[in-house]
């Protein structure tokens with residue numbers, strides 16, 4: 001697939017992920033201590049895709065600062081900025097000058113191991129103009145449902161149907177292969193969406209639009225619960241990332257310059273990043289991710305948690321089922337259970 005371009009939609013404000021996205025877009029939230037987009041780029045590189053366009057709208061400079069020109073990751077990154085959000089299809093139209101061959105479009109918040117090579121072969125075999133990946137979910141009522149015929153040709157899109165009325169469990173999984181000709185059907189400089197705009201319009205014109213079904217791992221990390229699950233799934237090897245090698249280390253990855261007191265008990269799966277210090281008698285029960293520069297003072301305990309960089313956990317503190325964003329101090333003997341803690345607020349992680 002050398003020579004193919006991928007456009008990544010990274011412009012949304014990530015409203016459902018607040019407060020984690022208050023000062024950074026979801027595409028750079030740390031997942032096992034690496035910006036989500038790094039995992040994403042590594043996934044694309046596995047298929048030889050090295051030309052990547054990032055469409056930006058929310059906090060664009062934060063993304064550019066993290067990822068630069070992409071050379072660090074062996075890819076070429078080109079940025080297209082929207083002054084006002086242009087919607088998913090409008091954002092791709094904005095990059096039209098770059099797109100003169102078959103190309104991929106990917107929602108920048110989906111983690112999957114779907115085979116892009118197989119999807120491309122499907123797209124070509126069907127002579128499709130637009131191919132939409134489909135994921136099977138138990139409850140499609142929060143998603144865009146896609147009805148297809150026996151050959152995979154799309155018949156109808158239904159946005160968020162009530163569960164009782166859903167005619168299929170196949171939903172739009174947010175990876176598309178498009179022929180450049182379809183860009184003619186997207187208005188310029190206008191807010192325009194794929195699901196509600198371009199795809200129904202293509203069906204009206206009789207264009208061949210196909211659904212590519214995929215039953216493997218698929219996660220939309222659009223909520224804190226899903227973001228947390230993604231970290232846990234990677235730690236426990238339910239899904240693999242080309243960037244994560246924890247499987248090969250008996251489930252415990254400890255950076256060479258992290259210091260773990262010999263009396264600390266560490267139970268896999270756990271990642272401890274560089275410069276972190278784990279004190280006397282600390283109990284770490286995975287799944288746990290500890291970012292770089294963290295300190296866990298004597299006797300602290302932590303279970304089922306994700307800590308970003310530079311978190312200090314006081315002596316005797318207990319952390320359970322939580323996400324702690326960067327540069328936070330947890331007081332001695334404090335209990336933090338089922339929480340997201342950021343500098344500005346503390347909110348429940350799982351809402352029952």
Ligand code: GTP
Nearest residue numbers: 009011012013014015055085086087091107108109
């Ligand atoms: P968030 O507000 O980011 O949580 O988006 P969402 O996941 O609720 O919205 P949606 O499913 O419509 O977005 C699919 C993908 O497109 C996500 O990765 C969004 O960040 C991205 N996206 C949504 N709207 C825009 C936009 O106006 N411009 C760009 N460039 N990307 C967008």
